[in-house]
Amino acid sequence: MGKIELKIEIDQALLDEARALDIDVSAVTTDGLREALDRRRAAHLSYADKARQWGDENAEAIALHRERIDRFGVFGEDLRRW
Numbered sequence: 781m782g783k784i785e786l787k788i789e790i791d792q793a794l795l796d797e798a799r800a801l802d803i804d805v806s807a808v809t810t811d812g813l814r815e816a817l818d819r820r821r822a823a824h825l826s827y828a829d830k831a832r833q834w835g836d837e838n839a840e841a842i843a844l845h846r847e848r849i850d851r852f853g854v855f856g857e858d859l860r861r862w
Contacts (some may be wrong), residue, residue, distance in 0.1 A: 798805055825833065
């Protein structure tokens, strides 16, 4: 992906401090913009998309939980009368 030059305004003292600490302002700006876009995209997902995404992100934990139930059963199962 190509890069373009962008003119932005930033507080001079803030920029000076970042440069003094060898912070790559361009990289920080790019990373921050990516994070903001990810949050905005996530906010616009439908409920079904969010549920599917949650399931994908937690698939390993769900599988481990199911294995535990298969192996040990559900807590209190031996006390149920129905």
